[in-house]
Amino acid sequence: MNFDRFQNFDYQIIDGESKYLENIETNLEKNIVKIHTPAHNDVIESYKIQDFRQGQQLTCLPSINQCRVRDIDREHAVDAGQITEAFIHSWNKGDKSIISADGEVVTEMYYTDNHDVIQPNFLKGAVKEFYQNFEYPLYKEKKIPQDAEVYNMTRTTGHRAKRGLVLFNNDCRMKVVYGIDSGRSSNHLRLCQRKAIINGVSVFRDCNNVRLTSPLVHMCMCCSWVTSINLASGDCQCMSMGW
Numbered sequence: 001m002n003f004d005r006f007q008n009f010d011y012q013i014i015d016g017e018s019k020y021l022e023n024i025e026t027n028l029e030k031n032i033v034k035i036h037t038p039a040h041n042d043v044i045e046s047y048k049i050q051d052f053r054q055g056q057q058l059t060c061l062p063s064i065n066q067c068r069v070r071d072i073d074r075e076h077a078v079d080a081g082q083i084t085e086a087f088i089h090s091w092n093k094g095d096k097s098i099i100s101a102d103g104e105v106v107t108e109m110y111y112t113d114n115h116d117v118i119q120p121n122f123l124k125g126a127v128k129e130f131y132q133n134f135e136y137p138l139y140k141e142k143k144i145p146q147d148a149e150v151y152n153m154t155r156t157t158g159h160r161a162k163r164g165l166v167l168f169n170n171d172c173r174m175k176v177v178y179g180i181d182s183g184r185s186s187n188h189l190r191l192c193q194r195k196a197i198i199n200g201v202s203v204f205r206d207c208n209n210v211r212l213t214s215p216l217v218h219m220c221m222c223c224s225w226v227t228s229i230n231l232a233s234g235d236c237q238c239m240s241m242g243w
Contacts, residue, residue: 034049056127059214104210
């Protein structure tokens with residue numbers, strides 16, 4: 001199937017009571033995908049570029065003035081051609097909406113160390129140009145270990161904790177855990193895994209909606225007895241409370 005070099009899709013997303021437009025741009029020649037998702041529910045606004053040739057993904061989050069870069073997760077990501085095929089297939093059927101409750105939810109668990117701002121000098125090509133539209137502080141996203149302890153984070157005082165004010169008790173044996181903060185980034189894709197030729201016609205099969213969601217995760221040092229992270233308790237110190 002032949003497509004134009006550039007494609008631009010606006011899809012109506014229905015996520016619970018929220019309705020919004022998600023914009024997806026694909027560049028088949030450069031194998032690049034760009035996705036803009038507006039803020040809704042507990043999802044923060046995000047701008048994302050995936051460069052499948054370089055294997056880099058950059059996400060910029062205006063509400064917290066951050067950009068985050070990491071290697072593309074090949075387990076969950078597909079290239080610009082497959083994304084384009086699936087969306088054009090649905091557009092040809094007159095379907096330009098995605099219901100969030102339908103389809104598969106994939107949660108990506110990455111964390112950043114907000115004490116460690118990295119320089120953007122290594123960014124190249126389209127990713128570098130994309131970053132120059134924002135120029136927020138840049139952080140490296142790292143995948144949390146599969147056997148990590150992951151807890152929700154709460155702040156009973158109603159305010160964010162300040163870095164450097166947590167003093168651990170002498171009998172506190174510390175452990176590394178990961179905390180899920182309020183807010184996340186999320187985008188929806190429509191993917192078709194395979195197609196067949198039936199009576200000379202290309203028929204898509206195994207088409208499904210996929211919601212990729214990435215909670216804001218932080219690495220924390222906590223006392224060994226901690227089973228949930230309350231930043232007002234003094235039992236944990238997390239590395240990214242400087243927003």
